[in-house]
Amino acid sequence: MRVGLLKRSHVLALPARKYLVTATASAKIASNGAMSLPTGFKVESVKEVPEYDMTLYSIEHERTGAKFFHFNRDDKNSAFCVQFRTVPNDSTGVAHILEHLVLCGSKNFPCPEPFFKMLTRSMATFLNAMTGPDLTMYPFSTQNQKDFENLLRIYLDAAFFPNLEYLDFRQEGWRLDTKKSADENTSAVAYREKGSENIEFAGVVFNEMKGAMSQLPSMVDHLVRSNLLPSNTYSNNFGGEPLSIINLTHDQLKNFHATYYHPSNAKFVLYGDFPIERWLKLIDELVLTNFDKLEIDSQIQSESKWTAAKTKVEYFQQPQFDKNKPQEVEIAKRQSVVTSAFLIGDINEPYNVYCWNILSYLLTSGPASPFHKSLIQSGLGANFSPVTGFESDVKDCYFSIGAQNVDNENPDAIVQAIDATIDKIIEEGFDQQRIDSVLHLIELDLKHQSSNFGLKLLMGSASKLNHDCDLQEFYSLSQIFDRLRYDLKNDPNFLQEMVKNSLKNNPHRLNLVMKPKEEFFAGLQTKEDLALNERLYKLDQAGKNQILSESVALLEKQTLIPDASSLPKLLISDLETKIETYPSEIVEKDNLPSTQVNVQPTNGICYFKSVFSTEKLTAEERRFLPMFCSVLTKLGAENLNFEQLRSEIDLCSGGFSVTTSVTPHPKDLKYFEESIVISSHALLRNVDKMFALWNRILTAPDFEATEYLKVILKQRYEMLQMSMEQSGHRYAMRSSAATLNAVCAYDEIYSGMSQIALSRQVALNMEIEKYVSLFKSILEKVFTKENARCALNLPESSQSECLNALGSLFSNLNSVSEVRSTASPFWIPAPEIPEIVQKRERLVKYLFPFQVSYAGRSLAGVPYGHSHFAPLEVLSKLLSWNYLHKEIREKGGAYGGGASNNSSGAFTFFSYRDPTPYLSQRTFQRSLDWLQSASVDQEMIDGAKLTVFQSVDSPVAPGSRNLSNFFSGITEEMRQERRDRLFACTKLDVMEVAETYLSERNLKMSGGTVIGPKNEDSNKLDWPVVTE
Ligand SMILES: [Zn+2]
Helix, strand or coil: CCCCHHHCCCHHHCCCCCCCCCCCCCCCCCCCCCCCCCCCEEEEEEEEEHHHCEEEEEEEECCCCCEEEEEECCCCCEEEEEEEECCCCCCCCHHHHHHHHHCCCECCCCCCCHHHHHCCCCCEEEECCEECCCEEEEEEEECCHHHHHHHHHHHHHHHHCECCCHHHHHHHCCEEEECCCCCCCCCHHHHHHHCCCCEEEECHHHHHHHHHCCCHHHHHHHHHHHHHCCCCHHHCCCCCCHHHHCCCCHHHHHHHHHHHCCHHHEEEEEEECCCCHHHHHHHHHHCHHHCCCCCCCCCCCCCCCCCCCEEEEEEEECCCCCCCCHHHHHHHCCCEEEEEEEEEEECCCHHHHHHHHHHHHHHHCCCCCHHHHHHHHCCCCCEECCCCEEECCCCEEEEEEEEEEECCCCCHHHHHHHHHHHHHHHHHCCCHHHHHHHHHHHHHHHHCCCCCHHHHHHHHHHHHHHCCCCHHHHCCHHHHHHHHHHHHHHCCCHHHHHHHHHHHCCCCEEEEEEEEECCHHHHHHHHHHHHHHHHHHHCCHHHHHHHHHHHHHHHHHHHCCCCCCCCCCCCHHHCCCCCCCCCCEEECCCCCCCEEEEECCCCCEEEEEEEEECCCCCHHHHHHHHHHHHHHCCCCECCECHHHHHHHHHHHCCCCEEEEEEEECCCCCCEEEEEEEEEEEEEHHHHHHHHHHHHHHHHCECCCCHHHHHHHHHHHHHHHHHHHHHCHHHHHHHHHHCCCCHHHHHHHHHHCHHHHHHHHHHHHHCCHHHHHHHHHHHHHHHCCHHHEEEEEEECCCCHHHHHHHHHHHHCCCCCCCCCCCCCCCCCEECCCCCHHHHCCCCEEEEECCCCCEEEEEEEECCCCCCCCHHHHHHHHHHHHHHHHHHHHHHHCCCCEEEEEEECCCEEEEEEEEECCHHHHHHHHHCHHHHHHHCCCCHHHHHHHHHHHHHHHCCCCCHHHCCCHHHHHCCCHHHHHHHHHHHHHCCHHHHHHHHHHHCCHHHHHCCEEEEEECCCHHHHCCCCCECCC
16 A cells, blocks of 8 residues: 655655665666757766666756756656755754745746645656755656656746745744634634634644654654764754744745755756756756856865764653553663764765775674674663664764663663674674675675666765765776775775774764653643743734734635646546556476466566465464564574574575565455565575575574574564654554454554554563464464465576576475465455454544654445446545645644555545644545535546556566566456546546445444544544553
8 A cells, every 4th residue: 555645755754774785777778879968068977887787977057057967777767856955054944944835836837836736747756855964855757758847847946936935934834823623613714703812833844843853763863963963064953943943034944045046056867768958958948047156155064073972861752651560660761772973984985985884784784793782682772773874975974873772770881882892893803704795785786676766876876966976986886896895805804994993993973872751742842832922922912913814814825726727737648548567477386386487677686475375373373473474584594593594694685574464355355365475586596595595494493592582572562663653644544444344454463553562562571482382383384385376577598497496495395285276366255353453442542652643544445356446546536635635734734644545445544743633533524525515627536547547657676577466366457447447437436436435324434543642632532542
C-alpha cells in the first residue's frame, strides 16, 4: 500500500545514512553527440562514468555564473533538480518556511499550491521539495517528456518568481489564530461571530516542527550537528525551533528569497537521455535572462578545530511506563541516549569521504563490528544511537557513534566503552573477511539496479554540488576503488591509522548525553504558553481585530475553489492503454518446488525470492511469526556463530531478508495466503554460495544463542517503537482496518500495534525458552518443500546454472507430501478474525506522550478483482486531493491526511502529525456529504485517475519485475481488466461506489484509531483506551 500524501518529506526528518555509493543500473552509453550549446553557455568539462554507463557534463552560464550538470544516460525516467545553498543565521526556520511558500503559487502559475495540484496533472515518478541544514532543493522525475517540460516550467517559476503572499506565510509559517473545534461550524461567518477568544499559535511548519522536535531521532540529529559545528550556520535549527519560528516576519522571509534564490547561487541538475541544448535554451528564456550576476555570500567556512573534547547534556520526554510494574520501572531507569561525534574532514576530499563510508560500515554494521560488540552485545545499550554513522552531507563531515537505552545514572560508561573500543581497533585492526565483505558489497552495489536511478543520483550529488566539490572526481569510481585496494594491500595498518588519527587523536569531539525528563513536554508547553501570554498581553483591541480578520481571510481563501487552469497537464489519453508485460517461464524440476524464471536485464545479478506457506501454524505461533522472521538470519547457523554468519551473508549477497506476508485473494476475501517470504540477490559467481547458505539457515539456525537472542529482541522492540513514533499513521490505519476482515486482522497482528505490544512484553519478560520452542516448531512446520514456491529474475543464459544452484537450498528440506505445482499463491479459506482482535473494540485510542496525533478510519471495501476496485481507487484520490488535503492540512493544521483503497478490502482514511485528531475523524465521516454537495467535475475525476496511474505505472527495477502473479495471484488479465476499468471510470461510477461504501450503514461498522497524547481534543473521542 502506498500512502500518497506525504510526498513532501524533508531532509530534516532524519538524514539517511548513506552506505557507500548510491545504487546503480546499467545501459548503453547515451550520447549527447556533438554539442552545440545556446549562446552564453560553455562546457567546462566532460567525463565518462563507465561504471554507470553514463556521461557527466559540467556547463556554466557565463553571464550569471549559474552551474549546470547533465548526467546523460540511457534511461527513460528523466529527472531534474534546482538547488540553492541556503544558510540561515537563526532558528526561525526561514529556509524551511520559504520552501513551503515557494510551493504556494508563482508569477505565471498563480493558483494556490501548484506543486500539490501537479500531483493530479502529471505522471511524475517523484515530485518534492526538501530543506537541509545548508541547502534547499526542488527535484522531480518523470518518464514522459511532455510532463518533463510541464514540470520544469512550474519548478522554475516557483523557485525564481514565487508570489510569497502574506496569507500563505501565515498559513504555512506561523500565526495567532482562534482555536477550532469539531463541534462548531467553521464557516467564515460563524467564525466572525465567535470573536477572538481562545487564541493559540498555529501554522503548518510551526506544528510540523513541534512534532519533529519532540521525536528523539530528529532531536539528536539537530543537537549533534549544532553542537559539533557551532560557529557557522549549522548551529541553528534549520527546520525551525517552534518558539523561534514565531519571531519570523514576512519581510525577513522575502529578503531571504531575494538573497539566495538567484541563478548565481543555483545549481541546475538534469538526468536523462536527451540533448541538453533544448532545456538550456528554455531555462535561459524563462529564468536567466531576468538576472545579472550577483556576488552572494553563502560560503560556509570550515569549523575551527577544538583543542579539547566537549560534553553536553540535554533532555527529552520520558517515555511512558507503569510505576506499579517493577519490570517497567527497571526499563525506565535505562532511557538515556549517549552519542559521541568526531569531526572528520572536509566534504571536498573524495577519497577520504569514500574511505570513511567504508570505515563506518566496518565499525558499526552487524554483530561482528567492534562497536556492536562493545555497546550493544555488552548490554550497555539496547540499540545504537539514532545518529550513528558517517555524515557526509555537510561542509565538515563527521562520524558519530553511541547507544540508546543507557543507564540514566551512568552515561559515562558509553563514552569509556567507545574509547576502549577505539584503542582495541588500533591494536587489533579489522578482520580480513569483513574487509572482503565491504569490497564485495561495493561491487554488487555498482551493478544493482534501483527503480529510480536518476533521482538517487541527484540526491546523492546534491551536497557535493552544494559545497562546490568536483563531481568528476567523486565519480572516478574505478580510480578511487583501485587506490583503496592498493592502500589496503600496501599498508596493513591503513585503516587503523585512520581510526587513530580521526578518532583517537581527535580533540574535536562532542559527547552528547540525552536524559529523560518526565515533565519535558509540560515544560515546552509552559514556555509556549508564556510566549503566547506575552503577545496577548500586548494586544489591544485593534490587534485582536486584526487576528480575527486574518483568520477569516485565511478561511475564506481556503474555501475558494482554486483555479488551476493556468497549470499544464497530461491527459488521460496520453497514457498507455495496455499494461506492460514480460515473458516468463514456470520450471518444474525434480527436487525443486515450482519456480518462475524471469529473464531480465539484471546486469549480472540473480534475484531470488521464495514464499513458504504458514497455514499449519497455531494462533500462538502466528503471533510470534514476525519475531521469528526478524531473528532467523541474525543468529548463527550450522557451525557458524552469529558474527560469522553475517560475514558470510555479506560475502555472497546484498543481504538476506525474511518477512511475513498476508495476501488477500484477488477475487474473494474469504480466501487468503499467509506466508514467509525470503529474498536475496547475488552476483552470478556467488549464487551457489548464496543458496547453500540459505539452506544452512533454514535447516539449522542456532536458536541456542540465547544471550544474543535477548539482545536482538530488545533491539527489535526499540526499533518498532521508533517506527511507530515516526510513521504513526501507518499503525493507525492498520489498527482501524483490523476488525474488518481476517486479512486486515492478521496484518495488524503481524505489523501493527499488537505486534509492538507483544514485542514490549517480550522485552520485559524474556521467557527465552518459550520463544525458542515456538521458533523451533515454526521452523519445522514452515520450511518444507511442499510449502514453497520460488522466483528467479536473472540475465539470459544463466538460467540452468542458477536453477542447479537453487537445488542446494532444497536438498535436505523435509518433504512430507508432494510438491505443489503452482507458482502462484496457495489459497486457503481465511479463518475467523482471531480472538486477540475480536475482543477489541472497533473504535480505540492508544495514548502516548507524543506532541501530535495520528488518526485512521477504515470502511469495508473490495478485493483487487472486483469491478468496484478501480472506482474506489479513484474515489480515494478524489477525496484526498480535493477534500481531505484542504480540511486536514490547510484548515486542521496537520502535516498531511488522505484516503487509500487497498486490495485487502479496506478503504482507509488517515491523518499525519495531527494536532486535532477528533476534528479529523469528523472530517473523515463527512466525506460523503462533501461529495454530494461539491460540484465534482470530469477534470477532478481525471486528476484522481492520473494519480492512481502514477503508482500503477511507477517504474519497477528488473530484479522485481513480473512478480504480481507470483506474490498476489494477480494475473495479466486481471491487471489489464483493472486498467481498462480505470480508463472507463466515470463520475457516476465514483458517486455510486461512494454512496455504497461510505454509507451511514458502513460507517457504523467501520473501525477507527487515534494514536497520540491525552489532551482536550482527543478526550472528545469517548473511545476505549487500549492498554496492552
Ligand atoms: Zn516542512
